[in-house]
Amino acid sequence: MQLQSASRKNAKIKMAIQGPSGSGKTYGALLVAFGLCNDWSRIAVIDTENHSSELYDHLGNYNVLHLPVPFAPEHYIEAIRICEKAKMEVIIIDSISHEWEGIGGIVEVHTNMTGNSYTNWAKLTPRHNSFVQHILQSPAHIIGTVRSKQEYVLSEKNGKQVPEKVGMKGVTRSGMDYEFTLVFELDMKNNAVATKDRTSIFAGKPEVRLTSEIGTKILEWCLKGKPQPTDDEIKGRINACKSLDELLQLFYAHPTEDEGLLKEFTSKRRSLETLTTDTTLTDTKNQKNGTHRHSTKA
Numbered sequence: 564m565q566l567q568s569a570s571r572k573n574a575k576i577k578m579a580i581q582g583p584s585g586s587g588k589t590y591g592a593l594l595v596a597f598g599l600c601n602d603w604s605r606i607a608v609i610d611t612e613n614h615s616s617e618l619y620d621h622l623g624n625y626n627v628l629h630l631p632v633p634f635a636p637e638h639y640i641e642a643i644r645i646c647e648k649a650k651m652e653v654i655i656i657d658s659i660s661h662e663w664e665g666i667g668g669i670v671e672v673h674t675n676m677t678g679n680s681y682t683n684w685a686k687l688t689p690r691h692n693s694f695v696q697h698i699l700q701s702p703a704h705i706i707g708t709v710r711s712k713q714e715y716v717l718s719e720k721n722g723k724q725v726p727e728k729v730g731m732k733g734v735t736r737s738g739m740d741y742e743f744t745l746v747f748e749l750d751m752k753n754n755a756v757a758t759k760d761r762t763s764i765f766a767g768k769p770e771v772r773l774t775s776e777i778g779t780k781i782l783e784w785c786l787k788g789k790p791q792p793t794d795d796e797i798k799g800r801i802n803a804c805k806s807l808d809e810l811l812q813l814f815y816a817h818p819t820e821d822e823g824l825l826k827e828f829t830s831k832r833r834s835l836e837t838l839t840t841d842t843t844l845t846d847t848k849n850q851k852n853g854t855h856r857h858s859t860k861a
Contacts, residue, residue, distance in 0.1 A: 574744075574784075574785045575701065575702060575703060575704050575705070575785065576599065576704045576705075576706075576744055576745060576762075576781050576782075576784075576785055577698060577699055577701075577704075577705050577707075577742070577743050577744050577745075578595075578705070578706050578707070578743055578744060578745040578746065578747070578781070579659070579706070579707045579708070579709050579733075579739075579740060579743045579745075579746045579747070580592050580595075580706060580707070580708050580709070580746075580747045580749060580755070580773070581708075581709040581710075581711050581731070581733045581740070581746060581747065581748050581749065581758075582709075582710075582711055582731070582748060582749030582750065582751075583710070583711050583712065583713075583731065583749075583751065584710065585751060586749040586750060586751050586753065587749060587753040587773070588657070588658070588708040588709075588710075588749060589608075589612070589615060589616055589618075589619065589655075589657050589708060590619055590773075591747075591749065591753070591755065591772075591773030592655045592657065592706045592708055592773070593606070593608075593616075593619055593622055593625065593655065594622070594773055594774050594775050594777075594778065595706060595773055595774075595775070595777050595778040595781070596625075596653040596655055596704070596706060596778060597622070597623065597775045597778060598774070598775035598776060598777060598778020598779040598780075598781070598782065599652065599653050599704050599778040599779075599781060599782050600652040600653050600704070600782075602652070603622070603623030603624045603625045604624055604625070604626070605650070605651055605652040605653065606623075606625040606626065606651065606652070606653045606655065607625070607626040607627070607628060607646040607649065607651040607653070607654050607655070608625060608626065608627045608628070608655045608657055609628050609630055609639070609642045609643070609646065609654065609655065609656045609657065610627050610628065610629050610630060610657055611630045611634060611657065611658055611661040611665065612657055612658065614627075614629065615657075616655075616657055626646075626649070626651065628642050628645060628646065630642050630661075632665070632666040632667055633665075633666055633667020633668075634661035634662055634665035634666060634667050634668045635662075635667050635668070635672075635690075636662055636669065636690045636691055636693060636694035637690070637693075638667075639656065639662050639694050639697075640693065640694055640697045643656075643697050643698070643701060643705075644697075646703065647701060647702060647703060648822075651703055652703055652704060653703060653704040653705075653706065654701065654703045654704070654705050654706070655705075655706045655707075655708070656698075656705065656706070656707040656708065657708045658707070658708040658709060658710055659707040659708065659709050659735055659739070660708075660709055660710040660733070660734040660735055662691070662694060662735070663691075663734060663735045663736055663739075664734050664735075669687050669690070669691050669736070672687060673687055691736060695739070695742050698742070699742060702819075702821075704785075707743070709733040709734065709735050709739070710733070710734040711731040711732060711733050711734065711748075712731070712732060712734060713731060713732075714731065714732040731748065740758070740759055741759075743759065744761045744762065745757065745759065745760055745761065745762055745765070745781070746758050746759040746760075747765075747773065749773075750770075753772060753773075754770040754771070754772065755770060755771055755772065755773050756770045756771075762781065762784045764780055764781070764784060792817070794821065794823065794824060797813075797817055797819075797824060797827075798824070798827050800813055801813065801824075801827045801828060801831050802827075802831065804831060804835070806835065807832065807835050807836065810828065810831055810832060810835060814828055
C-alpha cells in the first residue's frame, strides 16, 4: 500500500444511457463514443439486440460483436475482453439489460433454480458483481445502454385506487446506476438529462441531445490531471527496477491486463529473482570460506 496524490490520470468514463425502446440509446451512444476517441475504427459495439446496432453503419466504420443467447454475465465478460484485446478505445454494451432479464440472464436463471430463493441469490450475485467489476476496471471507455419501462404506483383518488406514473425504471439490477460515473436518461424525443453526474459537467443543466460534442466534453474531463505513462514508458521503468520490491510497487501503480506488459513484468521478476538467488549463494559461499579460514588460523 502506498499513498499518492489524487489525480484522474486519464480516467476512462463508465457511463449509462437509459431510456425506453425507440428513444435513441444506440444512436446516441455511437455519437458520444466518436466524440470520446474521434476514430470509428476504435469503437466496438457488443450487440445483444439482434444486429440493431448495424442500422447506423452510415455513421462510420465501427466494429460490432454479436452476443448470442444465453446472456450470461460470463459471456458479457468474454465479449469485453475480446474488445480490450483488440485495443478498442470505446466499448458500447447494447444492452446491459439482457444480462439481468434476458434469456439466460440472472433473473431467468434464478427463476429456474430449485431450493431456497435466498440461497440461490447468494450464488448468482457474485456472477453479476463480476460483470460489474469488469466494466469498472476496463482500460477502455464503456457506454452501457439500459432499457427502461414506466413504473407505476397505486394512488387513492376520489376513494378509488388508480395507477399513477412515478418515473422510469431501468431493466437491470436495482442500484446498477450507482456503479457509473455518468448516467443519462432519454425520453422519446431523444432529449437526455443527467440523473447522475460525477463529472459535474451536466448536473443541474437543461436537457441536451447526445452528440459527438458531448463525448468531446467528457473526454476533456477525463484528460484533466496527470497523464498516464505510455506502454513504452512503463517498459522503461520495468527495466530500470533494481529490486523485487521496486518492481512490485510499479505493478501496483500501473495494474494491467495487457499481455505485452505482463510478459515484461514477468521477465523482469524472474531476472531479479535469479539475481537475488545468485547473490545469496555468493554471500553464503563467502561466509563459509571466511569461517574456514578462521578455523584454519585457530
